[in-house]
């Protein structure tokens with residue numbers, strides 16, 4: 001294969017991934033799929049070549065002129081769409097979270113790994129330059145043993161309501177935004193195996209019609225009655241190497257908005273925003289500020305470029321869907337712990353689900 005012919009499914013976040021894929025060498029967007037034709041027509045105007053339109057994801061997955069599919073539908077449709085693509089022999093790039101449940105995430109990962117196709121997560125926080133820089137330091141051993149992490153994603157008024165997938169089962173704040181800092185912090189800690197999770201979660205704003213993103217589509221009045229998911233979650237994840245990660249996400253709160261990851265190592269520590277490295281050298285504390293200009297469009301291009309090099313050059317995938325499954329297990333264990341009031345052991349959860 002000389003060139004990857006890509007279909008974009010879902011014209012929300014799909015436009016960001018689509019722009020990056022269109023700008024990637026050896027890549028062409030050949031088809032778009034969405035329930036709303038106007039969204040496809042509008043996005044198609046940005047593309048350098050004509051594309052085919054589909055409103056049925058089964059049909060686009062069956063298009064023989066498509067090699068790879070980006071999945072950007074609401075959470076509850078990630079696995080049905082990605083599974084259909086894999087069944088039809090297409091490589092897949094899936095937005096976060098991988099799925100709406102552990103069971104469906106596992107079904108997808110099993111199918112993807114059996115297929116030999118590239119099945120990658122599109123992770124805009126993990127692939128950002130600041131997180132990648134910390135990852136390079138961590139892999140080089142600069143932090144020594146990494147034994148603790150804190151990760152939080154807090155919004156003051158940030159409940160999305162432009163599609164119901166966000167607030168129906170399988171949605172919620174933790175799967176929507178907690179997933180980013182959880183994935184990145186877990187990756188920075190070296191992806192240790194999670195053993196158990198203790199969590200709390202609830203909904204203090206959404207059901208009362210409060211906390212929605214200002215300026216965005218405002219919720220219908222009936223939304224409060226449909227609201228079945230968390231708008232906050234927090235907890236502690238223990239890993240098999242003795243490390244632990246404290247994680248929190250709030251779609252809405254009476255707190256300043258913040259996205260933060262803090263790393264504790266035996267030789268150095270770090271904070272993501274603003275990016276700082278803390279060490280003690282010759283008995284003297286060193287607080288080093290690291291200046292990395294962040295560029296969201298570049299992050300999407302990094303993801304797109306890696307997806308294409310995995311397909312065309314056989315480069316090992318840095319963010320396979322198996323990572324998405326392990327993150328999903330941690331998320332679902334935390335939400336299950338919140339529901340039952342008990343610590344959830346991952347090995348026990350795997351036996352029943």
Ligand SMILES: NC(=O)c1ccc[n+]([C@@H]2O[C@H](COP(=O)([O-])OP(=O)(O)OC[C@H]3O[C@@H](n4cnc5c(N)ncnc54)[C@H](O)[C@@H]3O)[C@@H](O)[C@H]2O)c1
Nearest residue numbers: 010011012013033034035072073074075095096097124163
């Ligand atoms: N930084 C990120 O990685 C990031 C950011 C935003 C959203 N997301 C993820 O993207 C997903 C979608 O969120 P969004 O904000 O783009 O929502 P959105 O509503 O803007 O876009 C989703 C699109 O999917 C289309 N769609 C729904 N059902 C479909 C179907 N059966 N077939 C084809 N198209 C269908 C909708 O018409 C809509 O245009 C969510 O899972 C969300 O978590 C990721």
